[in-house]
Amino acid sequence: MLDTVVNWFAAHPQFTAALIASVKAIVILLVTVVVAAWMIWLERRLLGLWQDRYGPNRIGPFGLGQVIADMVKIFFKEDWLPPFVDKFTFILAPGLAMGLMLLMFALVPVTPTWGVADFNVGVLLFLAIAGLEVYAVMLGGWSSNSKYALLGGLRVTAQTVSYEVFMGIALMGIVMLAGSFNLRDIVVAQAEHGWYIVPQFFGFCTFVLAAIAVVHRTPFDLPEAESELAAGFHTEYSGMKFGMFFVGEYVGIVLVSAITVALFFGGWSGPGVDSHPWLAFPWFAIKCLVFMSSFILLRASLPRPRYDQMMAAGWKVCLPLSLINLLGTAAVVVARSHGA
Amino acid sequence: MTFFFYLAAAIAIAATLLVITGRNPVHALLNLVVSLLAVAGMFFMLGAPFAGALEIIVYAGAIMVLFVFVVMMLNLGTATTDQERRWLTPKTWFAPAVLAGLLLAGLLDVLLGGPLHAAGLAEIDARQVGVHLFGPYLLAVELGSMLLLAALVAAYHLGRHD
Numbered sequence: 452m453l454d455t456v457v458n459w460f461a462a463h464p465q466f467t468a469a470l471i472a473s474v475k476a477i478v479i480l481l482v483t484v485v486v487a488a489w490m491i492w493l494e495r496r497l498l499g500l501w502q503d504r505y506g507p508n509r510i511g512p513f514g515l516g517q518v519i520a521d522m523v524k525i526f527f528k529e530d531w532l533p534p535f536v537d538k539f540t541f542i543l544a545p546g547l548a549m550g551l552m553l554l555m556f557a558l559v560p561v562t563p564t565w566g567v568a569d570f571n572v573g574v575l576l577f578l579a580i581a582g583l584e585v586y587a588v589m590l591g592g593w594s595s596n597s598k599y600a601l602l603g604g605l606r607v608t609a610q611t612v613s614y615e616v617f618m619g620i621a622l623m624g625i626v627m628l629a630g631s632f633n634l635r636d637i638v639v640a641q642a643e644h645g646w647y648i649v650p651q652f653f654g655f656c657t658f659v660l661a662a663i664a665v666v667h668r669t670p671f672d673l674p675e676a677e678s679e680l681a682a683g684f685h686t687e688y689s690g691m692k693f694g695m696f697f698v699g700e701y702v703g704i705v706l707v708s709a710i711t712v713a714l715f716f717g718g719w720s721g722p723g724v725d726s727h728p729w730l731a732f733p734w735f736a737i738k739c740l741v742f743m744s745s746f747i748l749l750r751a752s753l754p755r756p757r758y759d760q761m762m763a764a765g766w767k768v769c770l771p772l773s774l775i776n777l778l779g780t781a782a783v784v785v786a787r788s789h790g791a
Numbered sequence: 792m793t794f795f796f797y798l799a800a801a802i803a804i805a806a807t808l809l810v811i812t813g814r815n816p817v818h819a820l821l822n823l824v825v826s827l828l829a830v831a832g833m834f835f836m837l838g839a840p841f842a843g844a845l846e847i848i849v850y851a852g853a854i855m856v857l858f859v860f861v862v863m864m865l866n867l868g869t870a871t872t873d874q875e876r877r878w879l880t881p882k883t884w885f886a887p888a889v890l891a892g893l894l895l896a897g898l899l900d901v902l903l904g905g906p907l908h909a910a911g912l913a914e915i916d917a918r919q920v921g922v923h924l925f926g927p928y929l930l931a932v933e934l935g936s937m938l939l940l941a942a943l944v945a946a947y948h949l950g951r952h953d
Contacts, residue, residue, distance in 0.1 A: 537815075537817075539818075540817070540818075540821070570840070571840060571914075571916055571917075572840045572841055572843075572844045572916075572917065575841070575844035575845070575848065575917075576844055576847075578844075578848055578852075579844050579847035579848045579851075579852060580847075581852075582847065582848050582851070582852020582853060582856070583847065583851060583852055585852075585856055586821075586824070586856070586859070589856070589859060589860070589863065590817075590821075592863070593817060593859075593863045601863065604863060605860070605863060605864060608856060608859075608860045608863070609860070612853065612856055612857070612860075615852070615853075619848070632917055
């Protein structure tokens with residue numbers, strides 16, 4: 452019986468390859484969602500540590516069960532649809548928020564053999580999906596048909612559109628150095644030439660600022676600034692729809708960390724990976740964890756800027772800086788190719 | 792692949808029809824976004840991933856966002872929906888529809904009569920696009936950038952606070 456199954460798979464190599472790829476994709480998807488959910492626990496514990504208190508520590512060892520308890524609670528909450536909302540877009544928005552974030556994970560090269568898709572225009576697709584991501588919060592804000600939500604939606608749109616402009620430009624320096632839009636090629640190029648954080652330091656600074664603004668995390672969480680706007684674009688949301696916005700934000704943090712690691716910190720490469728290929732994933736995971744924790748540290752240490760200060764910093768500091776970085780990198784690349 | 796191409800084409804046409812007949816401006820714009828995404832999908836299937844990605848980044852991700860942003864800021868409410876309903880009477884759309892139908896007939900005649908060109912035989916990547924833009928089409932790129940700069944300066948002037 453087992454032999455016939457094995458023989459059948461051996462006789463259909465294309466089907467077997469597709470099956471293995473699908474299983475890998477599903478595993479990556481599930482791991483991402485689970486990691487994103489436990490980010491909530493990590494964030495609350497770390498914030499507690501830095502603020503000299505405990506944080507959630509009652510349920511399970513170290514309070515790890517808190518996330519499960521919260522999920523159970525949120526699943527059983529009444530999923531209330533306010534009568535004044537635009538129903539279709541109101542329901543569509545949280546799904547978009549989480550779905551598009553998860554879709555971007557298809558582009559992340561996890562290890563040499565693991566990863567969902569291998570696009571030649573990977574960096575561009577990342578920017579494209581990040582650009583579509585803004586519809587989620589925008590529609591959430593508009594469809595709620597309430598003032599606070601609308602103001603939050605307007606803020607998030609202006610912020611995301613402004614910061615996306617130089618997010619793309621900040622990444623083009625890397626594309627020039629690696630000579631490819633393919634994220635996997637970029638990781639491999641870094642294993643040869645060293646991490647791009649060194650030659651692309653300004654690109655790194657502007658990209659991380661833009662990434663924080665695009666996933667609207669503190670200190671750039673003005674769209675949901677509770678002191679001014681109640682809860683911003685998701686004021687009217689409750690139950691699981693709110694949960695999707697909430698988890699979507701954490702998926703965004705995991706994603707931005709993974710992309711930053713792949714683009715600037717050599718992805719899976721690290722000491723000992725060549726001789727022990729199984730070390731690839733631990734290196735990738737450790738690097739991602741460092742970035743995820745630093746996102747939380749940012750939240751714990753920095754106050755919110757004023758909205759106009761934030762927009763001015765984007766247009767007047769980050770955009771020129773990334774343009775100069777682009778020109779400088781281009782000059783170096785051209786000079787090198789002529790010298791060689 | 793051919794099936795998915797025609798599927799994307801059908802989605803693009805249906806979504807565009809919904810843009811025209813839609814009464815709620817935000818819903819109409821969302822249909823336009825779907826239509827643009829379908830066109831981007833067709834670019835991918837035709838072996839032009841760079842054009843497809845740019846279609847999403849520039850049209851769906853930036854221009855349409857600004858459209859939705861403006862409509863959101865105006866926050867038109869139900870009054871415009873009623874206005875749209877009154878405007879969409881047969882008397883209004885009949886004559887333009889006939890003219891557009893004539894154009895379509897002419898286009899179909901040309902497309903079906905002439906020799907068909909095969910598409911999607913080779914994948915055009917970003918490198919080739921760049922080589923062509925900054926090679927044979929350099930003058931057009933420079934002219935386009937000057938036009939955009941002029942638009943930028945004009946927008947800055949209009950947006951000044953004095």
